[in-house]
Amino acid sequence: MNLLIDNIGELVTNVAGTGEGGVLGIRRKAAVLVEDGDIAWVGPSRYAPAADRRIDALGGAVLPGFVDSHAHLVFAGDRAAEFAARMAGEPYTGGGIRTTVAATRAAGDDDLRDTVERLRGEALRQGTTTMEIKSGYGLTVADEARSLRIAAEHTAETTFLGAHVVPPEYASRPDDYVGLVCGPMLRAARPYARWIDVFCEKGAFDVDHARAILTVGQEAGLGVRVHANQLGPGGGVQLAVELGAASADHCTHLSRDDVDALAGSRTVATLLPGAEFSTRSPYPDARRLLDAGVTVALATDCNPGSSYTSSMPFCVALAVREMGMTPAEAVWAATAGGAQALRRDDVGVVRPGARADLIVLDAPSHLHLAYRPGVPLVSKVLHNGVPQ
Ligand code: NIG
Numbered sequence: 001m002n003l004l005i006d007n008i009g010e011l012v013t014n015v016a017g018t019g020e021g022g023v024l025g026i027r028r029k030a031a032v033l034v035e036d037g038d039i040a041w042v043g044p045s046r047y048a049p050a051a052d053r054r055i056d057a058l059g060g061a062v063l064p065g066f067v068d069s070h071a072h073l074v075f076a077g078d079r080a081a082e083f084a085a086r087m088a089g090e091p092y093t094g095g096g097i098r099t100t101v102a103a104t105r106a107a108g109d110d111d112l113r114d115t116v117e118r119l120r121g122e123a124l125r126q127g128t129t130t131m132e133i134k135s136g137y138g139l140t141v142a143d144e145a146r147s148l149r150i151a152a153e154h155t156a157e158t159t160f161l162g163a164h165v166v167p168p169e170y171a172s173r174p175d176d177y178v179g180l181v182c183g184p185m186l187r188a189a190r191p192y193a194r195w196i197d198v199f200c201e202k203g204a205f206d207v208d209h210a211r212a213i214l215t216v217g218q219e220a221g222l223g224v225r226v227h228a229n230q231l232g233p234g235g236g237v238q239l240a241v242e243l244g245a246a247s248a249d250h251c252t253h254l255s256r257d258d259v260d261a262l263a264g265s266r267t268v269a270t271l272l273p274g275a276e277f278s279t280r281s282p283y284p285d286a287r288r289l290l291d292a293g294v295t296v297a298l299a300t301d302c303n304p305g306s307s308y309t310s311s312m313p314f315c316v317a318l319a320v321r322e323m324g325m326t327p328a329e330a331v332w333a334a335t336a337g338g339a340q341a342l343r344r345d346d347v348g349v350v351r352p353g354a355r356a357d358l359i360v361l362d363a364p365s366h367l368h369l370a371y372r373p374g375v376p377l378v379s380k381v382l383h384n385g386v387p388q
């Protein structure tokens, strides 16, 4: 069974050098043939082969599905009151993470599963076809393992974040908590995780603790990603580069050395504008990173504290309006950039052999994602070749 999407007004391929060139590799009047979950053919609409089924893009834009490489979906409760307090002038410190940890520990598996399903569904309807999901609100051996077990029901991109904060019962002995994370917690998490992450920040984990945790994770076969330089300057970004991390996430407070280190590395800078929006903080300087040659990704950071959005189009719009990115750079960062941040070459791109993860916009071009903020422009989503 195959399927043809034709009458595409603008096809964003992310294959450099294709069509009109530029980062998005845009082709006009195109068609895409999908077979067995993969893209089988890409070409001009007038040469499109016959297929069992047809989707008419009605002259709209077709893009690779969004790749959201940073999300915390396994939690219970919400923190709307904390958001309201911030909008009345309170600062964000990350302290509210402990509120969500208490609620998550008290929740049943089915409650957690329902929340992940709800948010994953929300994201999919807005065009997110690949989504990373972290643990990090359990912070006991059993609660981190179950968080990852539930996350793994929804994605292959699961991340062990036992080092999110030091939980209250270890407040007076953080070294012991690091020992727990590096030993029994990592062993319990390992079967369900592809990545390991640490919140490397004042008030969470310092660089030495972060290095110790990430190194044992790496030795256990996990890929490395780091929450780095979100709330203030620090050594997180340079640690990420030192360890060959796939991604340094947030990157809001960067020194010149941090930018240089990223520029000379394969570590992607993943920017999370939903967090700055929702904590009323200064946005990261994407322009500075791009001009230095750093690979930039955009992700939602979906979580109940600092960024309760599952919308990649919203993040694209913020990145363009507030962070100095062009619409093309932002769309690339939300698709191909996210794929690089997950070290994936089968998503975030439209070429034969790639996954048939595609979105159709009810708009003539990718520009409209930033030009028409808040408007639900994603009219159709194909995930693994299957219309959703
Ligand atoms: O990425 N910074 C650390 N973790 C999350 C926030 C978690 C929370 O506030 O619950 C983040 O922004």
Ligand code: FE
Binding pocket: 070, 072, 227, 301, 303
């Ligand atoms: Fe995060």
